[in-house]
Amino acid sequence: MDIDELADALYSAPPADFVATRDEAVKAARERGDKEFATAAARLRRPTRAAWLANLLARRRREQLDGLLGLAGSLADAQRTLDGPALRTLSTRRRQLVSAMAREAGRLAREAHESVNDSLLRELGDILEAALADPVVADEVRSGRLTRTISYSGFGPESDPGAVAARVAAAPPPAPPADPTEDEDAEPAEDPAEVARREREREERRRDLADAEELEAATRERRDAAEAEHERAAQEHEQARERVAALTTELEAAQRHERESATRNREAAQDARAAAREAGTAATRTARARARLDDTESGG
Template sequence: MPDHSAPATDVDDALGTVADELYGVPPDEFIAARDAAVAEARERGDRRLAKAIGRLRKPTKAAWLANLLARHRSEQLEGLLALAPGLADAQRTLDGPALRQLSSKRHQLVAAMAREAGRLAQEAGDPAAESVLRELHGILDAALARPEIAEQVRSGRLTRTLSYTGFGPEVDPDAVAVPSAPRSSAPPPSPEPERPDEPDRDDDAERRARLERLQAERDRRADELAAAEDEEAEARAKQDADEAARDEAVAAREEARRRVAELTAELEAAREREREAATAARDAETAAKASARAVGVAASRAARARARLEELDARLGAGSGDE
């Protein structure tokens, strides 16, 4: 059978429009809205679009909050994400003062954005618990740490909860800061004669070794994060499937309950009609018996009257014969 679905480019455009709408609704309404969009695409004969819409994943509550920020507070979100380059440079160069200053500002902005997301959720009629707001903190931190996550957040179509702990705690508190630029234009002091017991070279070697250890540790943690995110993605996919199955089961249960209620009402109405019919039958039986008794009495009375009349007729007939 030939496939009359729309071309791939048209499907992508239509899917983008539908996705923008779906990821703007509260998570509890996502499955129903997605199913309605799938049904609408099928009714139009666009099977390819219907299949693509059906693959859209339900967002977590925290991901939905991030989507609200991308949709309704994009300028503030960009202001937060603008800290990412500076944080990355400070962490890479181990510039302790800059890292502390930027980290403090990051914490303030992330907390403010989370509060704003909570207000947006309240306005949308789906308030967010404190635990969900903490998950949003993790998403925003992850967006600051990884550009690809920042793009997902900017898209307003995030589906999963992400987290990242790479800022601050991963930096050795004893590390020596490497300034990115000279702090003064004054000429450098004249070098003092080198003394054999000065440990400059040893310090440089130790610092390089420390940096290498930190980088190796960061790479290891990045690998752990990637593995954990893959595991989370699989778990989220299973959750979506299980929630869809649950929604279908709940709908089937509600339909069954509705049908049971209808049948129960019909049964009660039938029983009421039975009781009314039984009462009518008893009344009719009583009336029939009373009528039978009345007939018997009337028949006896008629028989006696008939006998008296016949007796009189006989006497009259006998009198006429004597004359």
């Protein structure tokens, strides 16, 4: 099994089985001396449950997923050109497909004996919405190896500065210039103060939008930094856990050796005492034999 085959197996299996399967693969690679494989396998991160559902769609319902993500280009075009009717139609279609894909993922999960709830399906919907808004996220989802839950709360693609809103019907032809002698009771020109007020309101809303976009960018940076720190901490924890496992194995081996040594020590001590007793008995027997011999020789 190469690392891609391991990754496919891990990201296809339920998240609860991920860590044990990965750790077993890491252990086996180390035992056979394949450090490169062990390092690569140890870096594979367990997906969130919502990410696992997205991976399930990428692997089991790829055609339908591609159909959903194929709306991204049309949505972006409609947004840039301010094509209101097309945008409304596409947005409705997007919501329908996202909802249908989330339900299908729930059905696939239940087939795999994994429980799902509405909150989890909403998280999956957020991932699919983010994939429609961001091509990078779309590629992550298509890979079938997504590990994180993603949500998108941006303002969509920027509009083309030269674009005009699309209209359903053609605009009416311009009216002929008014005769200054006619309609003396016509409404007066718009109040300049009202025009200035509306312009100030528009400018205030532009600033509010700029502030909101700046805040969103800052929060995204903090989110990315937090995710990077979480990834670093998770990897450090994984390394520490592996070190503890290695030390535990060494300790268990040392404890077995100590018990075996203690047993051998007791047996050797018993053998030494028995040998000492036998040596004492033999010495006594020798002394008696010598004494009898001396008596015989002196009497003779």
